[in-house]
């Protein structure tokens with residue numbers, strides 16, 4: 001028996017299905033896409049292609065296209081054609097044949113489409129869009145329905161996206177200063193990218209120290225990068241990913257969104273040619289051992305913890321992740337279940353602190369016994385947080 005992948009090449013297609021990929025897409029909840037393909041003048045190119053795979057955004061996915069993107073696509077036929085062609089491969093590929101971080105040629109001439117396999121094969125994505133119906137047979141190939149239009153078509157590599165994106169250019173500048181541009185120009189990476197406001201909120205002296213210390217800067221930046229491409233469809237709550245720096249990134253996924261080591265993810269799945277970017281609101285620091293004789297912890301990340309009592313929001317406090325090694329003497333104490341997490345100053349036990357709805361029995365104020373080091377991000381330590389030197 002010939003492998004299914006060859007069926008359309010061998011011309012025994014009629015036995016499989018009479019419907020071409022567009023007919024199949026139309027009959028499988030993708031009628032809107034088929035009509036857009038028609039408007040773009042691509043119907044015959046796709047319907048008559050001898051062998052094709054179509055990643056077809058569902059009608060719901062088309063309806064969810066943001067208005068500004070939709071109007072840009074409607075008013076620029078070249079762009080629309082480019083985007084649509086990026087959804088089709090000139091080969092027949094069943095879902096089971098797709099590999100993780102595989103790059104596949106599309107009908108569009110430039111960038112290749114990236115497929116990923118997550119959760120032991122349960123999640124398959126095409127440039128981050130999740131396959132929700134796989135392997136729908138067609139006379140000239142196969143259709144996989146996806147949950148989101150792939151847009152924009154990635155055109156730049158990671159350092160270039162970071163450099164030219166007006167919200168991320170500060171990180172691009174730091175990568176340049178650390179001489180890391182070429183390191184992240186190839187292969188596949190996931191970057192958790194602090195946006196410009198996140199970098200702007202680092203106190204001036206601390207920022208200067210960071211810029212002056214090449215080792216430290218490299219270490220801090222490498223903490224934000226993970227080998228391999230993890231689109232948001234591949235993230236799970238409680239997941240721990242190892243950064244290039246060596247430190248662990250704790251991922252927390254809830255209905256409120258995604259956090260990484262307590263930093264809030266503001267935008268997911270920003271594609272580059274060699275990976276994916278998540279925009280985050282805070283620069284992360286690697287865990288540091290305390291220097292002898294000093295009683296402070298630094299650096300720290302601060303974020304908000306809503307306190308609930310009898311399911312009613314009663315107060316909120318600022319919670320603190322102590323980026324400390326487990327061996328360091330615990331520095332924090334307090335009431336309720338949020339603060340107790342401070343006592344065990346391990347990275348892993350802080351995970352539930354990242355829960356923006358962590359339950360505290362009583363409205364609590366976190367009390368941190370510490371001296372405030374000059375390098376501490378003082379701007380972040382504000383209301384709701386008592387500090388006793």
Ligand SMILES: *[C@@H]1O[C@H](CO)[C@@H](O)[C@H](O)[C@H]1NC(C)=O
Nearest residue numbers: 075076077078079080082083
């Ligand atoms: C239309 O899209 C193409 C391809 O992305 C681009 O090169 C061109 O500048 C766009 N035209 C207009 C008028 O925006």
Ligand SMILES: *[C@@H]1O[C@H](CO)[C@@H](O)[C@H](O)[C@H]1NC(C)=O
Nearest residue numbers: 179180182183218219222244
């Ligand atoms: C970046 O690339 C250079 C040259 O290959 C290498 O020496 C260096 O160790 C890399 N740095 C990191 C942080 O991976």
Ligand SMILES: *[C@@H]1O[C@H](CO)[C@@H](O)[C@H](O)[C@H]1NC(C)=O
Nearest residue numbers: 209212213214215216217219
């Ligand atoms: C630079 O940073 C490294 C690593 O964090 C640290 O060990 C070193 O003391 C720093 N150097 C200076 C000159 O501050």
